[in-house]
Amino acid sequence: MTSTLSVTDALTVTTASGSVRGAVRAGIRRWMGIPYAAAPVGQLRWHAPQPVEPWRGVRAATEPGAACPQQPHPFTGGISTRFAQSEDCLTLNVFSPFDADRLPVLVFIHGGAYRSGASGIPEYDGTALARRGVVVVTLSYRLGVFGSMDLRALNGDGIAFDANCTLRDQVAALQWVRDAIAGFGGDPGRVTIVGESSGGNAITTLLATPSARGLFQAAIAQSPHPQTAHRAEKKAPHAEMLAERLGVDRRHAAREMLRVPASRLLTVAAALDRDITAESPLVAAFSPTIDGDVLPEHPLIALRNGRAASVPLIIGTNRDEYSLFEHGRAPVIPNTEARVRQLVEGTDPAAWARIRVLYGERAGGGAARVADARRAWSIAGGDGVFRVPSIEVADAHAEAGNPTWMYRYDHASPTLRLTGLGAAHGTELPYLFGTFGTPVGRLVAGADAARVRRRIGNVLQGSWTGFVRDGVPAHRGWEWPRYETDRRRTLAIETVSRVLDDPDREARLAWSGVLYDY
Template sequence: MSRTRPSNRVAVAFASAGVLGLGLLSPVASDALKSGPDAAGRPASLVVRTAAGKVRGDSRTGYDEWLGISYAADPTGADRWKSPQPVAKWSGVRNATAFANRCAQNTGWDPGYEKTITSEDCLALNVYVPDGAKADAPVVVWIHGGGNTGGAGQDTDPRKFVQQTGAIIVTVNYRLGALGFLNLPELRAESGNGPGNYGLLDQQAALRWVHTNIARFGGSPKNVTIAGQSAGGSAVCDELASPTAKGLFAHAVIVSGGCNLQTTAAGQAQSTAFVKTVGCDTASDVLTCLRAKPAAELLAAQKKSGVSPSVGGTAFPVNPGTAVQTGNFNRVPVMLGQTNSERGLFTFQNYDYLGTPMTAAVYEQQVRATYGANADKVLAEYPLSAYGTPGEAWTAVQNGSTSYTRQQLFGSLSRYVPTYAYEFAESDTPHFTSIHLLQQKSETARDFPFGGAIHVDDLGYIWEYLGQTLPYDDDQLELSHQMISYWGHFADDGNPNGSRTPDWPKYSIDTGKLMSLKACDTAPSGNRAPAACSKATDGFAAEHDLGFWASLPS
C-alpha cells in the first residue's frame, strides 16, 4: 500500500497488510520512517516518534489525525487518586487511529453517553494537523466541558477549524467526578500536590506532553493556547491560577466558564459524604477500601454524593477568583465570553425536561434560596407578571446574575493582561446537538422559551460538537467562518484581530465594550450576500440589567 500527497509529503510503502493490522513494523521499516516535520512544518509521514515511542496516525481530507495517544499511565489500582504518572515507553509503532476509552462517568443526554462508562484507563489525547500547517504552527489544547462529571476529548471534531486556520488542535481526556476530584486528608498525607484536583493535574500532564512532543507534529511548544468551555473553561482559569502550570501556555480562552474553586473544607466535606455513601467510612484503611471498589460502585455513589474540584495542594493553593483579582496568576492574553441566554438551558434541563415546569411557588423558593438577603429586591426587579412563565422569569434572573459575575471577571483580567470579551448573541441559532436532536422528538423541547443562544450553542460555530453538523443558514455559516478567523488569529499571537473582520477592542472597565457575535438576516431573494453582523458594543450591561445587580450588597 502506498500513499502520495500533492503537498510533497514523503510517500511510505508498507509491504505487509498483516503487519499493518497489528499496528507493528519491523525494526528496519520502522527506522526508515521519518518521524519529524517536513520543511513546511507538517509531519513527513503518518508515523511520528514521541518521547515514549512511535505512533501511526491516519489521513483525512485536508488534515491528518493521531488519536488515543497516552500522555500518562493507567490511573487504576494503586494509582487511583494519585497525580498522573509517566506513561511507560514502548518499542515498535503503536496505532493512533482510534479514540481511547472515555473516562468513567454516568449516563448523560449527549449522543454516545446513553450507557454508564466504567473505564479508567483513559488518559489520552488526540492531535489534528492540517495539510496547510506552517512550520512551528500555533497549537490549541481544548479541554472539554461536562460539569466535571462527563464528556471526552473526542466530543470535539475540529476539522473545519484546522483547515481554515492552519493551527494544530489537541483534545484531551481527564479524570472526572469522584475519580478526578476526591479531596481527603488521607490523600493529602500521600501527596501534597493532588487532593481535590487529579483531573486538573491530568490537564497539566497533557500540556507537558504537548510541550515535549508537539514539535514532532509541526507545532510550536512556545505558542500553545489553552481553551475550554463550561467546566473546561473554568479549568482554564484554574490553570491560569496554578503555579505549576506556568510556562505551559501562551494564551487562554474561557468559553462560558467561571473562575472559582470551592474551599478545601467544602471539598473535604463532599468527599467525606461520598466515602460514607460508597461504604468505606468505617474501613480500617479508607484508601485501600476505596481503591478496591469497582468503578461502577463509585459512579453509583457519585449520583447521591457528588464531588467537585476544590482548592488544595501545591498546584492549586488559592481560589482562582482571588488570583485573578489580585493579579497573582499566569499572565497571558485571555479571550473569554458567554452566550446571551446561558441559563435557559439549565431552566429547561432542571424543570421542563423532567416533566416538572417551574411554578410560581418554586420560583420564589429558588430566588430566596439563591439570593438570600437580596431576594426581595430580586423578586421586585423580576416580577412574575413581566414574564410568560415562572421558568422564563427564572432564566432572566439567572442570566442577569451570571452576566454580572462574568463582567466582573472581564474587569479583573483586563487590569493585568490583554483581555478580549465577547457575547455570542445569535439568538436564532439551531441549538447544540443534544437539544437539537431532542427537539426532533419532543414538543416540550420544541416549544420551550430558551430566551436566545443557550449554553453550548456557540461551540458548533467553532467546530463540530459531538461530530454533528447542524442546519445553519448561510448567514450563520458566515458567522462561523468569522468566529474561526478570530480564534485562529488569537491562537497565533494573542490578538483576535485580522484583516476583513470587525475590530475587536481590548476590554476596558471604562468603556465596557465587548464583541457581540451574531449573523445577519439576509433575505434569500435579496441582492446582498450572506454575512455576519458582529460588532463591538457597549450594550452588554443594559441588556442584562447589570446596574441592578451591581447595586445589591455583596
C-alpha cells in the same frame, strides 16, 4: 503527488514515550488516543498523574481513547452509550496540517460540568480549525468522583489521595504539549488554551494554577462559571458522605476505596452529587478544590489581586445561558427564587434587593423581567453563575493591564428559537468546530441557511485562530476592540456581529456586591 512513503513518514511521530502513527482525514493529519499520562487505575486511583510507561515499536493512534466513566448527561456534553468508558482515560488527540512547521497550538478542554464528556466525540473534531493554520489538541481527563472530588479526608493506612486530580491531569496534558508538540508541527512557545463550560472553568482556574505557568501563552474561556472552586473544608464532608453510602469500613476507608468497582463508585457518587446539588447551589461536589498547593487560592481572588497568569484572554458567555438548565431536576444552576437566594446568602442585603427587583419579585411591587417567574429566576441563575462572574474576570484581567476581549454569543438558529432555547449554553460549539454533520450539530444549526452557518463559523473560527496565531482576535482584517472597564465593549456574535457597550449592565449592577461563600 505525495508518495506513499512520505505520507507514512508524515504520519509517524516519535515522542518521549514511543512512536505513534496517525491517519489522514479530509486532508488533515490526526493522531487519536495518545496517552499523556499513565492509566490512573489500581494504586494510582485518586493520585496525581504519573509518566507513561514507554512502549516499543509504533503505536497505532487512529481511534480516540476511552472516556472517563460517566452517566448520561444530555444537557452537559454527555457521550453516546456506544462510546467506550474506562478509568484509563488520560489521552489526547492531535490535528495538524501536512505542511505544519512550528504552527501555533490550540488546546481544547471539553465541558460537561466536570461530570461528563470526552475529547474524542465527533463534536470536537479539530479538522476545520486545523485547516486554518493551527495545530489542534483535544484532551480527556478524569471526571466526577474519579477526578474532581476531594477524598483526602479518607486518607489512612499509609495511603494519601491527592486533591485536584482533574486539574493535575490538565496540567500534565499541557506538559505533554510542551515536550512533544513540535514533532506534530506545533510551536510549544505559542500555545492557547480554550475551554467551554466546565472547560471554561478549567481555563479561569488554570490562570491561577502556579504549575501551569509558562505552559500556555493565551487563553479563551467560553461560558465559564469562574466562581466554581471551593475551600477544602467545604468539600471534606462529601468524602465522608461518599464513604458512608458505599458502606466502606471507615477505619480503612482509603484502602477499601481503591477496591470499589468503578461502576459502583459512579452510581453512588452520581446520586450523592444530585443530593448535594439539590440541597444547595453554593458548593459543587465535582469542582476544583482550593487546596493551598496546586490551587493556592480562589481563581477570582487571584485575578482581582493581580496574581493570575498575565496572558491575553478572550472570555464570553451565551445570551441564553440559563435555557438548557431551566427544567433540570437537579439543576446545575439555580432556577428558583429560593435557590438564587441561597447563591447570595450572607451577602450585601442591598444586592439581594436589586436582584429581586430585576428578576421579577412581585410581592414588593418589583417589575417582572419576564412573564414566567420560573424563567425569570432561571435567567437570574444564568447571570449569577455564568454571565456576571465572567464580566468580573474580564474586569480584573483588564485592570491588571492584560489584553482582554469579551464577547456574547447571541445567534440562535430557527430551531433553537422555535424551541425557546435561543442562544443556549454550548450552542456555539458546532459553529466553532464546523461539525454541522454530527447529531448535535444538526440539532443546533441544521435549520440555519448554509450562508448563515458559514458566516457565524467564520467569525468564531477566524477570530479564535487569529487569536491563537497573533494574540489578537482578528478576522479577515477586522479586529475586535479590546475590553476596558470604562466602556466594557463586547462583541455580540450574530448573523451580523456588532460591538456593544456594556450590554449586560443591568445584570452586572444587580449582582455587584455579591460575595460568594467559596
